[in-house]
Amino acid sequence: MRFDAQDIVLDTTRGNVGRxxxxxxxxxxxxxxxxxxxxxxxxxxxxxxxxxxxxxxDQEAAAA
Known part of the structure; x- marks a missing residue:
């Protein structure tokens, strides 16, 4: 799969969503x-x- 910088993805090994x-x-x-x-x-x-x-x-906005 191809991704671009700033995409929001799910890391399936950790179960975490990140940018x-x-x-x-x-x-x-x-x-x-x-x-x-x-x-x-x-x-x-x-x-x-x-x-x-x-x-x-929403998490990003709360942290800003």
């Missing part, structure tokens, strides 16, 4: 409000559902 901060080949650097960034392979990720995206954006 793509950087892409290094098959490795994505994901971030969440108030958490340290983490690496995830593209094969571990899938696009977030509309509900997951809304929840994540």
């Amino acid at each position: 793509i901060d950087a892409i290094n080949g098959d490795c994505l650097v994901l971030t969440r409000p108030d958490h340290a960034p983490w690496d995830a392979l593209t094969s571990w990720c899938m696009p977030a559902t509309p509900a997951e995206r809304r929840d994540f954006e």
Whole structure:
């Protein structure tokens, strides 16, 4: 699957939704409000559902 920077995705290995901060080949650097960034392979990720995206954006707004 192809992702772009700033996409909101679900890391299926961790069960966490994050925003793509950087892409290094098959490795994505994901971030969440108030958490340290983490690496995830593209094969571990899938696009977030509309509900997951809304929840994540609400978390970002609350952290701002």
